[in-house]
Amino acid sequence: MSVVIHSRRLYTALALSVSTLMSLPGAQAETSIRPPAQSHKDWLKLKSNELLRGEIKTLYDDKLEFDSDELDTVMIDWEDVKLLQSAGTVSIGFTDLSTRSGKLLVEDGRSYLDGVEFDPGQIMTIIAGEQSEANYWSAKISLGANIRSGNTDQIDYSARAKTTRRTTESRFNADYLGNYTKSDGTSTVNNHRVNSNFDWFISKQFYVRPVFAELYKDPFLNIDYKATLGAGLGYNIIDSKKTEWSISGGPAYTYTRFDQVETGAKPHDGSASVVLETVFDTELSGDVDFTTKYQLQYSSEDSGGYSHHAIASLSVDLTDIFDLDLSVVWDHTGNPQAGSNGIMPDKNDYQFIIGFGIDL
Known part of the structure; x- marks a missing residue:
């Protein structure tokens, strides 16, 4: 019997204590403020x-x-x-x-x-x-460099830049990717790629791409410049709070001017082509983003035939505006053209880029 009485007294005391604490000034301030x-x-x-x-x-x-x-x-x-x-x-x-x-x-x-x-x-x-116009724009620049001096004088430079204009009805993107290496006074890497597109949204998922363009330069691939201009459609497969996945593509025209050609070969080529692209972007954590882009192009054999540009990037937030960017790039040309010396360029180019980005 005494155990029951003591238990009841203890329960009553606890209930009164909790009631008293809840009635104290500020006890519910956290929820009512x-x-x-x-x-x-x-x-x-x-x-x-x-x-x-x-x-x-x-x-x-x-x-x-x-x-x-x-x-x-x-x-x-x-x-x-x-x-x-x-x-x-x-x-x-x-x-x-x-x-x-x-x-x-x-x-x-x-x-x-x-x-x-x-x-x-x-x-x-x-x-x-x-x-206002200023509210529609955002940009990011990522730079990487390596300078060596002594037995070998070498400079490695890489740069990525992206700017976007986004409203509820439309989106404009412009991207730049460039790499340059000079060793003992001789250039060994020198490639640059600029992509741009404009999208008009018919719904949140579906959009028309009235125009997209690309300009690519790589003399070591025997490309003085390669220009592509086209139009197409796009669709957002996933558009969630943390993940975006879109696919787009359409017909285009590709014009290629070669850096050097063998005697009797055409110095340039133009042909119809088809371009397909997919972009996947997800937030791995609050400070880490993962982005992949894969773009393939079918054009004439003289313009390179089947080619693709693939890039995977990991962006780690260091501060509110500074990021550490790690990127892997894979460029493939199915039918590269030989230079004036008859040497055939490799079909594949691989790059690993480390850079520090600034969000603007």
């Missing part, structure tokens, strides 16, 4: 109940960029946001490809623009302020 309704600052509250004051920058690919007054710029997964309140006007791109502007409030699964409720699942992008 919220930003002021009127403020000259934007507010962000996470599902962990951490509250930040600062400035909304952008929401893109389900990543919210927020400039905190205390923590500087932070990148937050959109799924971790419990509350987002803008002090001024923001521009929202919706999944139906429309755009609206106003004061935004997102809280506990509900969202309002200038007080009018809408489905938060329709939000695709957020840009601070009214829509």
